[in-house]
Amino acid sequence: MPELPEVETVRRGLESLIIGKIIKTTQHDTEKSFPNASADIEAFLYGATVIAIRRRAKVLLIELSTQYTLMVHLKMTGQMVYVGSDYRFGAGHPNDSLVNTLPDRSTRVTIEFTDGSQLFFNDQRKFGWMKLLPTIEIPNVDFMKKVGPEPLEADFTSQQFADRFTRRKRTTIKAALLDQSVVAGVGNIYADEALWGAKVHPQRLVQTVTDQEFESIYTDLRAVMTLSIEKGGSSNHTYVNAEGKRGSYMDFARVFRREGLACPRCGTTIEKLRVAGRGTHICPHCQVV
DNA sequence: CACTTGACCTGTCCGC
């Protein structure tokens, strides 16, 4: 699921919903979803107040008053869904069809606040995880050390963007875009969307991409991600925001999951292929190898 | 090192 715009949408939702709340208890079903939860929970999670919600790449950081942080990766099918204290156990979620009852069989972690409201970490495929770490240790996590710059930062330039790709010269531009150490937060949806916008075929080798084309990819990537955040992200399958609501970016997608439909720029039928092991969508007229 | 592939999981959809 969740690429930068979706995680950012969840972040904003949580920011308005749980800042200042105090964690009373948590439950988790599998060790995998909340590894090493053990001892630190009692001391640093229960009784902690939520003081900030941050995001780095596709990672959510729920910062607590105890100098600990809950680090969350939603991977493909993760959800962070909040319900208020008036939520009746087992009732349908008030907002959306993608969330039925809470908790459900995909619920991995339940966080209950002292006011009776609850936050559910759901993850159908169990790829995602939540970890409790000292806040000061977050920058030392392997992923955080290697992850590239945030593409939507105001001071991130087109030139800096292009320079990040020098480490991946001999691979395809799509594989390089998906590499989190190049640029943070890009996933399958926005890689395809940005490459269509820039008229660059995803199988083009990085070393053949021109400065002008890098600038186009940079511009379009920032544009589609910004638009997607405005639209609350993309809901293909399981993604919902912190209120259980879907995002509507898919209504605005130009190529992603639009195979068989007309290219909005030239009318040619959009095709689907595999690049970098991922389903990839292109306009065969606008994007040539 | 750079690069590719398979593994991690569950659910759904498609063709036989």
Place this chain on the structure above:
DNA sequence: TGCGGACAGGTCAAGT
């Protein structure tokens, strides 16, 4: 209707 296989928004460990 049932069943097998491919596939799904991400990342990591192993392999070349």
